[in-house]
Amino acid sequence: MIKIFTPLLCLLLAFSTNMFAQQIDQSNYSIQSYSTDNNSTPVANAFDGNTSTYWAIYNAGGFSLPAYVEVDLGATHDVNGFSYTPNANNLERKAVGYEIYLSTDGSTWGTPESVGDFVWADLSDAAQKDITFGAVSARYVKVVYTSNNSDTTDNTHTAELIFYESSTGSTQENQTIAFNPVENKSSTAAPFAISASASSGLTDITYSVESGPATIIGNTVTLTGVAGIVTLKAEQAGDSNYYAAEAYQQFEVLDLSTxxxxxxxxxxxxxxxxxxxxxxxxxxxxxxxxxxxxxxxxxxxxxxxxxxxxxxxxxxxxxxxxxxxxxxxxxxxxxxxxxxxxxxxxxxxxxxxDVINTQNVQTMEDVVIEIGTENSQFYYGTHTLPQHIGSYDEIIANLTVECPSDDGDCDDWDRRANIDVMGPDGNWIQIIRYITPYGVGCNHTIDLTDYASLLQGEVEFRMYIQTYGTGGWQISLDFDFIQGTPTYLYSNIDELWDGSWDFGDPSNLQPVDVINYTYDSNILSSHLRLSTTGHGWGDNNTSNAAEFYNATHYIDVDGVPNYTQNLWNTCNPNPDNCTGQLGTWTYSRAGWCPGAISPPDIIDMTAQIANSTVDFSYRFDPTYVDYCHPNSEDCISGTTCTDCDDGFKAQYVIDGQLINFSNTPLIQGTLGIEEINNTSTYELLAYPNPSTGVFQISSPSTIGKSVMHIQSVSGEIIKSYYLNSAAELNNKTFDLSSVASGVYFISIENNAGQGNLKLIIQ
Missing domain, CATH: 2.60.40.10 (Immunoglobulins)
Structure with a gap:
């Protein structure tokens, strides 16, 4: 336990029907437990009597709410309230939702004594917020923060938490009031009814407008016609068994004319x-x-x-x-x-x-992507490019990958990377798949003429490097626009597949969706640009798949084989002449090499245009089964495989794009194909964090079938788990108590998005 010694501060405060008799002496508090912490701004700062210090709920790459602190008051008191003071120097990080529990033994908490939101007048409001309830005899207090003031996954700060006791003693039970939510309203909205309920079952609840542009009669609210924040109050007077209670509800009135x-x-x-x-x-x-x-x-x-x-x-x-x-x-x-x-x-x-000349255009320039910098894993930037029709017959991209100039600290490991551009419809489209070299910089080129319709005008770029804190990369990207007459005036890109799929899962050997596609009648030429890279390896993957397994896959059209893809790249010599690497760069791999752009397969589909509507299938090598897969019924840990639940499974990352050409305008993103846009960011909550290795991870996000990796800072995957839903994640307890203490990274990824979290094991 952490013992806190502070001067005694005595206050006499009266609120509503309850009364703070005095502050419970902070010098007697002991912190029993807490959910998250930060070494420089620890939980003890919330109880030191100094509002210039604060407790920061530790945000280590993921959202850290709900968070809690449990306090031993040192003796039994008739507790009837607490106060919360935010960090006045960072008001964007103040708590909003709260719950408070009381206990006589520190382990049995029961139902909360009070639940609600701290009411903030506006972002600049730094005032202490006081919460009162009926006195209850208890020695232990638990405060839970359920939400904060930030729209992003950010820290929550506490300058002070103070607990109070009543002089009248404990005579009844507390009840809580739950307001039915009131949505924001237009300033011209008609009168509307509100409602609330009491946990006691008592029904005589009265309502009032605490502040804002509204009036109320009974439970009917009438707006005054101007914009502002309305604060409603619900009160229940209590009876011989229950204390009186109150609750607040806020909503915003909007002037739509603004x-x-x-x-x-x-x-x-x-x-x-x-x-x-x-x-x-x-x-x-x-x-x-x-x-x-x-x-x-x-x-x-x-x-x-x-x-x-x-x-x-x-x-x-x-x-x-x-x-x-x-x-x-x-x-x-x-x-x-x-x-x-x-x-x-x-x-x-x-x-x-009509004056057209070959030109070079710079986009990204000396962009550093490194954990702990502005671009920890992602870079976003808007760049302008030539706008043209019938003017260039080649567009060549030049990618320069260097060690960061500020510290020269190249990442030691081969990391998956990709460069995307945003289409006019908001969909991110990959233009380059890349794997970083082992610890050295290299130069690369690739023909991107297929993307001529996207590489025009004002374009948003995104680059992702799956780096985890062992150095970073400095990236530059420019384009050579080569003057010439293209074969066709117009093109567009339709994504068929964009995501990752398991390879050899006995329960689903062919997991990639069949795509039904209808060609625009104006299309004259079409090809499939297919980028596939295999990942995952080790004794727990049959035949060291997918990274080091030589597999043959198939593209079928209307159920008939159309193209055979032998997914195997020779890495020595390096295909991009990236020399001087360390590590295992010489080993051949499935669709990629360290320090090289992963070359796409180009598959002519022009013959399919006449069929109008076709089914495209990506069929994995039918001869491969991962007998160590968690879904393998015949897998026996320690006998057939080292660990049948290891989870670092064979996977393919696939991006399949139809590139269509015409001399009639083709419009991007309006042909009825469902766009695949894996841009969701999942909020991950670790509890506790730091931990001794036993912890839970939860998420308020909607997460479907996903892979979760726990990696060391060197990039080694310590453990992998495959999850079917957020509910499965939220109900699982993870045990890494056998892992050495240190910093680890948790990543959850699927075809819709990803989330990351730093985990500290003590």
């Missing part, structure tokens, strides 16, 4: 619009408006030099085809209207030209 659409377009003034002849050029418009529960985007207008062009699309994504009739500077006005009647206009002055 909201305007936000608008963006890929069209940029940084480059001329290059076309040797006058062709239709798609102008993409993305838009949104705040408070989508109340209003949406109504319609969009685009005009060029005052002449309107036809708009196609739906809320959030619209486009218009603009065919210039002369060269020179044109004024493009884009106006988006919300259903509330407000509009926003942006203007681009675009020079249309």
């Amino acid at each position: 909201y305007y659409p936000t608008v963006s377009t890929r069209l940029t003034e940084d480059y001329s619009l290059e076309m040797p002849s006058f062709y239709a050029y798609p102008i993409y418009v993305t838009s949104s408006i705040e408070e989508p529960d109340f209003m949406t985007i109504d319609y969009v207008e685009i005009s060029v030099d005052g002449n309107p062009i036809t708009i196609v699309g739906e809320e959030g994504l619209h486009y218009g085809l603009w065919t210039p009739t002369s060269y020179g500077t044109k004024t493009v006005n884009i106006t988006v209207f919300g259903t509330n009647g407000n509009s926003t206009t942006i203007t681009r002055n675009i020079n249309v030209t």
